[in-house]
Amino acid sequence: MSEVSKGLCAVYSQLKGHYYLIHFIHAHGSVEADLGWGIFEELFGRKNSNYPQYLGPFDGLDDITKFCFRICDEAAEPQVNILSLQEFNQVIEASATIDVLKERLPTLGNIISNPDADAKKGLFGKLFN
Numbered sequence: 733m734s735e736v737s738k739g740l741c742a743v744y745s746q747l748k749g750h751y752y753l754i755h756f757i758h759a760h761g762s763v764e765a766d767l768g769w770g771i772f773e774e775l776f777g778r779k780n781s782n783y784p785q786y787l788g789p790f791d792g793l794d795d796i797t798k799f800c801f802r803i804c805d806e807a808a809e810p811q812v813n814i815l816s817l818q819e820f821n822q823v824i825e826a827s828a829t830i831d832v833l834k835e836r837l838p839t840l841g842n843i844i845s846n847p848d849a850d851a852k853k854g855l856f857g858k859l860f861n
Contacts, residue, residue, distance in 0.1 A: 739811040739838050742800045743820040748782060750789035751796055754817055758809060771802050801844050810849045815841035 740763065743755040756763045768787050775798065781789055790796045796814060804812040815823075823840055827833035 739813065740800070740804055740807065740809050741837050742796065742812060742814045743817055744796055744814065745817040750791065751793065752783055752786035752788035752790070753796065754786055755820070756787065758807070763803065767806065768803065771806065772799060775799060775802065797842070797844065804844065804846045805848065808849050809846060811838065811843055811845045813838055813841040813843050
């Protein structure tokens with residue numbers, strides 16, 4: 733996988749006045765739900781949700797940004813891209829293959845870089861990357 737396709741992608745949607753993360757993925761698949769919910773509760777406490785299949789509710793985009801950066805930092809990923817569901821659907825429709833999608837996705841949305849990503853990798857992580 734190319735260097736461009738590394739990182740996380742968070743797709744959000746607004747439902748009944750709150751924001752929810754619909755998809756939270758990295759190059760190898762979905763981010764583990766336990767990690768997401770653990771950090772969510774640590775940052776925002778336990779909240780009731782009308783949509784338990786999605787991460788949230790978040791009160792605004794600033795909360796989503798804070799949460800996504802924290803996940804990015806914990807996972808030692810180089811960046812996280814935050815896209816609306818509409819932006820995500822548009823890039824899927826415009827991508828002829830999964831490889832094109834993987835190349836385009838990390839370049840869209842609100843890109844937040846994690847400058848400490850390489851510093852958090854252990855000796856084996858540095859050797860094999």
